[in-house]
Amino acid sequence: MSTTQLxxxxxxxxxxxxxxxxxEVTRVHGRGAAEVQALRGIDLxxxxxxxxxxxxxxxxxxxxxxxxxxxxxxxxxGEVLVEGVALGGLSRKRLAQVRRRSIGxxxxxxxxIPALTAAENIALPRELDGASSRAARREALAALAEMGxxxxxxxxxxxxxxxxxxxxxxxxxxxxxxxxxxADEPTGALDSTTGESVLAVLRARCDAGAAGVMVTHEARHAxxxxxxxxxxxxxxxxxxxxxxxxxxxxxxxxxxRPT
Amino acid sequence: xxIRHGLLALLDQGPRYGYxxxxxFESRTGATWPLNVxxxxxxxxxxxxDGLVAPHGEDEEGHLFYAVTEAxxxxxxxxxxxxxxxxxxxxDELAIKLAMAVTVPGVDVAAVVQSQRRHSMKALQDYTxxxxxxxxxxxxxxxxxxxxxxxxxxxxxxxxxxxxLDHCETRLAQRRPGVQxxxxxxxxxxxxxxxxxxxxx
Numbered sequence: 001m002s003t004t005q006l007x008x009x010x011x012x013x014x015x016x017x018x019x020x021x022x023x024e025v026t027r028v029h030g031r032g033a034a035e036v037q038a039l040r041g042i043d044l045x046x047x048x049x050x051x052x053x054x055x056x057x058x059x060x061x062x063x064x065x066x067x068x069x070x071x072x073x074x075x076x077x078g079e080v081l082v083e084g085v086a087l088g089g090l091s092r093k094r095l096a097q098v099r100r101r102s103i104g105x106x107x108x109x110x111x112x113i114p115a116l117t118a119a120e121n122i123a124l125p126r127e128l129d130g131a132s133s134r135a136a137r138r139e140a141l142a143a144l145a146e147m148g149x150x151x152x153x154x155x156x157x158x159x160x161x162x163x164x165x166x167x168x169x170x171x172x173x174x175x176x177x178x179x180x181x182x183a184d185e186p187t188g189a190l191d192s193t194t195g196e197s198v199l200a201v202l203r204a205r206c207d208a209g210a211a212g213v214m215v216t217h218e219a220r221h222a223x224x225x226x227x228x229x230x231x232x233x234x235x236x237x238x239x240x241x242x243x244x245x246x247x248x249x250x251x252x253x254x255x256x257r258p259t
Numbered sequence: 260x261x262i263r264h265g266l267l268a269l270l271d272q273g274p275r276y277g278y279x280x281x282x283x284f285e286s287r288t289g290a291t292w293p294l295n296v297x298x299x300x301x302x303x304x305x306x307x308x309d310g311l312v313a314p315h316g317e318d319e320e321g322h323l324f325y326a327v328t329e330a331x332x333x334x335x336x337x338x339x340x341x342x343x344x345x346x347x348x349x350x351d352e353l354a355i356k357l358a359m360a361v362t363v364p365g366v367d368v369a370a371v372v373q374s375q376r377r378h379s380m381k382a383l384q385d386y387t388x389x390x391x392x393x394x395x396x397x398x399x400x401x402x403x404x405x406x407x408x409x410x411x412x413x414x415x416x417x418x419x420x421x422x423x424l425d426h427c428e429t430r431l432a433q434r435r436p437g438v439q440x441x442x443x444x445x446x447x448x449x450x451x452x453x454x455x456x457x458x459x460x
Contacts, residue, residue: 203391219380219421220414223387228380230373238373240381
């Protein structure tokens with residue numbers, strides 16, 4: 001498979017364009033004595049087909065990294081590029097469009113609109129983007145089905161559990177042909193089996209060619225990623241890749257089968 | 260030991276010969292703990308000596324079959340009914356390494372922790388990928404369920420190790436010379452904390 005090349009990025013020749021590129025990004029909050037360096041010199045490329053997990057203690061800059069990647073915040077220095085387009089150079093209108101069309105964002109607190117049903121919440125970005133409401137609803141229903149919660153289509157957020165709202169939020173992030181999916185603790189409110197099915201959906205979306213970045217505290221969830229990046233005090237201190245690594249369980253790949 | 264009882268459990272389902280036992284053992288545990296045929300025969304020899312299995316004829320290809328005895332069945336039931344003892348934990352190289360690292364001068368403990376965390380994370384990724392394959396596999400086969408459970412045990416164990424490493428790091432940050440005695444509450448706050456939610460696993 002070509003994934004090693006995609007994740008390695010050192011194949012020489014025609015290197016694929018990263019879906020997300022944080023180029024020497026820093027982010028400083030506050031000024032003077034209250035100044036906090038949230039991110040320092042982050043360089044991160046995420047390629048098509050790749051799911052990256054970001055881990056680190058509270059305050060290490062994980063969420064800041066994600067909001068920058070999603071165009072919800074701007075770096076103090078450096079550049080954020082989505083599909084090769086620098087977000088810093090875009091008008092507000094164009095930026096909103098990129099966020100709507102190219103980026104799916106799962107917020108930690110879901111950010112569902114209380115006055116809209118699950119299906120309406122999910123369809124909204126498509127409608128804002130000019131899709132007919134009928135087409136948008138069809139897509140929303142498909143996204144709900146993909147998350148295994150088709151029956152929630154006409155429920156309002158207040159009538160849903162935290163876990164259900166979270167899955168609706170994920171369905172909203174996955175609707176349309178978004179090339180970049182960003183998720184802040186996407187499994188937070190979910191029990192372990194439901195959390196796993198959400199990760200499987202995210203994984204499948206990346207296997208189908210999207211790029212994903214997820215922030216998580218749980219190693220077991222981060223392990224669904226192709227690459228795990230460790231943040232400490234705003235710096236990327238380490239990372240793993242595993243697709244090119246020798247497997248720990250080589251024999252099991254050819255697990256004997258009783259006949 | 261587990262090989263002994265593993266073989267008894269397989270023989271409880273009917274007479275089998277050595278190679279067959281090896282294949283079936285590995286099929287249930289995904290070759291996580293590979294067995295060689297020699298081990299199988301040695302174990303069968305001991306089981307026979309102890310009266311837990313008995314030879315059960317040969318087939319035309321010369322395979323020597325074994326069957327479980329009544330005593331063997333009783334031993335197997337007893338194994339299932341008795342918890343695996345946890346009162347003498349197996350020696351853990353990582354725990355020993357860190358215990359030594361914090362006491363031996365000049366060791367960069369944080370680097371020891373991080374390099375282990377990277378390694379364990381990678382292992383966790385590998386296990387998880389295998390689990391993804393197992394989940395996509397042929398559902399309903401008992402062997403596949405057995406293999407999935409073994410894999411998940413490895414996953415939870417590795418995860419626990421990573422959480423423990425995270426914890427070690429926090430502990431080390433709190434105990435950093437100079438920080439510790441000055442203002443403990445603030446030092447604790449400045450140290451990389453763990454989210455509360457984490458405990459909900």
